[in-house]
């Protein structure tokens with residue numbers, strides 16, 4: 001199945017590292033004009049070296065107005081991938097207010113901000129669009145020390161469904177993907193210890209964690225015109241974990 005994004009402009013958040021970086025690179029390979037955001041200027045620079053056609057924007061998505069400022073000259077986005085995220089792990093009794101605020105600001109509030117920016121522009125321009133939000137298996141399963149993270153991702157699933165409802169009449173599809181553990185920088189923080197990782201992996205029918213490419217493929221499929229009747233879905237990329 002060949003996917004082409006020729007003539008489309010895609011914005012990917014959290015494109016400096018991990019899953020987002022690979023989504024940005026694969027979108028370029030499929031012909032899209034890509035705008036990549038992140039905070040780390042050196043990571044954005046190295047991404048630009050790898051893929052010179054990518055436009056990079058350094059912005060802290062926690063800052064609502066700075067995000068709007070950074071994107072104010074861009075009004076041609078067709079595809080949005082809300083991928084940026086943080087996982088700040090604490091047992092419930094130790095959760096700090098600062099970590100709650102940061103987690104919701106990056107994982108949910110920035111997604112609402114970008115969805116408004118891109119959604120308004122798509123509706124005004126009367127063009128169809130596709131948005132994919134990167135949620136997590138943790139939106140639907142309890143995971144030790146992940147209470148705030150799980151809550152942000154459950155909110156992402158709910159936000160995705162309401163976005164699909166409100167944007168559907170404008171020809172804009174909105175979906176999310178819900179991966180299990182992927183060994184990126186974020187994955188390594190939570191799952192490097194075999195004492196924790198092994199029993200968790202054992203619960204997955206396929207008995208392994210997900211690869212970055214497996215998440216990227218699902219995101220590209222949902223963005224593409226191979227998925228024109230799919231909207232409001234939360235697609236597990238979890239080796240069957242949520243099914244059992």
Ligand code: NDP
Pocket residue numbers: 013014015016017018019020037038039040041043059060061062083084085086087106134135136137178179180181182183184185186187
């Ligand atoms: P990484 O930690 O590798 O990358 C996170 C990305 O988010 C980076 O590009 C980072 O940019 C960006 N980011 C974080 N905070 C901010 C901020 N305040 N402003 C702007 N950008 C920010 O994570 P992954 O690639 O693993 O995760 C990507 C998505 O996948 C996340 O939403 C995560 O929750 C989700 N996910 C990950 C899983 C995993 O096991 N890895 C499993 C399920 C879901 P910078 O470093 O430049 O600040």
